[in-house]
Amino acid sequence: MRALFVRDLTLALRAGGGFGLGLAFFLIVVVLVPFSVGPAPDLLARSAPGVLWLGALLACLLSLDRLLAVDFEDGALDLLATSPLPLEGVVAVKAAAHWVTTGLPLVLAAPVLGVLLNLAPEGYGVLVVSLALGTPALSMIGAFGAALTVGIKRGGLLMSLLVLPLYVPTLIFGAEAARRAAQGLDATTPLLFVAGITAGVLALMPFAAGAVLRVNLR
Amino acid sequence: MELTVTDLAVGRGGVPVLAGVSFALGAGQARVLRGPNGSGKTTLLRTVAGLQPPMAGVLKGAEDRVAYAAHTDGLKAALSVAENLRFWGAVFGQRDIDPALQAFDLVALADRRAASLSAGQKRRLGLARMVVTRRPVWVLDEPTVSLDAASVQLFADAVRAHLNAGGSALIATHINLGLDAEVLDVTPFRAAADTMAHADEAFL
Numbered sequence A: 001m002r003a004l005f006v007r008d009l010t011l012a013l014r015a016g017g018g019f020g021l022g023l024a025f026f027l028i029v030v031v032l033v034p035f036s037v038g039p040a041p042d043l044l045a046r047s048a049p050g051v052l053w054l055g056a057l058l059a060c061l062l063s064l065d066r067l068l069a070v071d072f073e074d075g076a077l078d079l080l081a082t083s084p085l086p087l088e089g090v091v092a093v094k095a096a097a098h099w100v101t102t103g104l105p106l107v108l109a110a111p112v113l114g115v116l117l118n119l120a121p122e123g124y125g126v127l128v129v130s131l132a133l134g135t136p137a138l139s140m141i142g143a144f145g146a147a148l149t150v151g152i153k154r155g156g157l158l159m160s161l162l163v164l165p166l167y168v169p170t171l172i173f174g175a176e177a178a179r180r181a182a183q184g185l186d187a188t189t190p191l192l193f194v195a196g197i198t199a200g201v202l203a204l205m206p207f208a209a210g211a212v213l214r215v216n217l218r
Numbered sequence B: 001m002e003l004t005v006t007d008l009a010v011g012r013g014g015v016p017v018l019a020g021v022s023f024a025l026g027a028g029q030a031r032v033l034r035g036p037n038g039s040g041k042t043t044l045l046r047t048v049a050g051l052q053p054p055m056a057g058v059l060k061g062a063e064d065r066v067a068y069a070a071h072t073d074g075l076k077a078a079l080s081v082a083e084n085l086r087f088w089g090a091v092f093g094q095r096d097i098d099p100a101l102q103a104f105d106l107v108a109l110a111d112r113r114a115a116s117l118s119a120g121q122k123r124r125l126g127l128a129r130m131v132v133t134r135r136p137v138w139v140l141d142e143p144t145v146s147l148d149a150a151s152v153q154l155f156a157d158a159v160r161a162h163l164n165a166g167g168s169a170l171i172a173t174h175i176n177l178g179l180d181a182e183v184l185d186v187t188p189f190r191a192a193a194d195t196m197a198h199a200d201e202a203f204l
Helices: A002-013 A021-037 A041-062 A069-073 A076-081 A087-116 A123-148 A156-182 A188-217 B041-048 B081-091 B098-103 B119-133 B149-164 B187-203
Strands: B003-012 B015-025 B030-034 B056-060 B066-069 B137-141 B168-172 B182-185
Touching: A002 A087, A002 B081, A021 A041, A021 A087, A041 A087, A041 A123, A041 A156, A069 A076, A076 A087, A076 A188, A076 B066, A087 A123, A087 A188, A123 A156, A123 A188, A156 A188, B003 B041, B015 B030, B015 B041, B015 B056, B015 B187, B030 B041, B041 B066, B041 B137, B041 B168, B066 B119, B081 B098, B081 B119, B098 B119, B098 B149, B119 B137, B119 B149, B149 B168
Parallel strands: B030 B168, B030 B182, B066 B137, B137 B168
Antiparallel strands: B003 B015, B003 B056
């Protein structure tokens, strides 16, 4: 399991691995928003939590269609399926590696980009916490979507359509927590909801993804 | 413990391809699968490897004992030869990759990136993975594709060493490896699958 995690991180960091793609996308979206909205600091400040959450979600989605497809195409997935590792574990580890290379940089970059959007000072802490709690769920749900579409050529579109509705609860509560904090309100309840959704997803999704993968490998 | 296949029926996408396949493969034994393209050799091998369930029949002694190699080698172009092997070793709980590198003449290439290998060298690396896994049953699907005569010899030697160490091998190949192996022609079982499908239609 650890070997697989280390291998996925190494592959992502080496040339052509796609590390930084999500981060660059996030950066571009957030930098362009003030230009398209216009010079309205209070409007920007109000929409900042939502824009940051939406940008992070879409950036997360960007690299998901290669999560399992690469291993499927070069045969590594077949070989992993015949190895002592359970497929559930394989999917969970790959989702974890995806989070470290995509989700974690987004969490760390979000406060910097918050400045560009004139985010209220009270909002930064909760924004980071809500993203840190929510993005693991995005990676795990995405891994499930990738497992569903693994045998399909150009399955990225189908995967996005399948995964986006599942992302909605995390987005609602994550953005709500950041918005409340930015307005100086108590953000505990939505934060707990995000944490609960993530805990449930991390507990159940690996089994769903493993089962789906087993069917798709036949 | 030997691998036994009894009255096995295998299919692709719900369509039966082979039926009534029976054989046993004990320690130190090898079996060569023969049959024209599309006759179901790959499907049979994937079933034995546990990648798909059999449609009927019993498969014993394959669980967690099979190392499988197909047309694709599962190599990562961005990793070096040694890193690729070490990864598969770690997955199968093994650390020692040197015997595998030596068996397939890859020692000099150990630090080269897999991306810069030729097709034959990649294939050799893919087969070296079988040695690294230390699994007793090798299931090989056309292992000699893109290998030259010398590499085929290396491969045959590796299989022989594996058999002498008490392993067994099930190989689908069209060339003569010079192994002391029984040949299993899948063509007659294919006919059985056809009649099975017709019987179903008649029944409906």
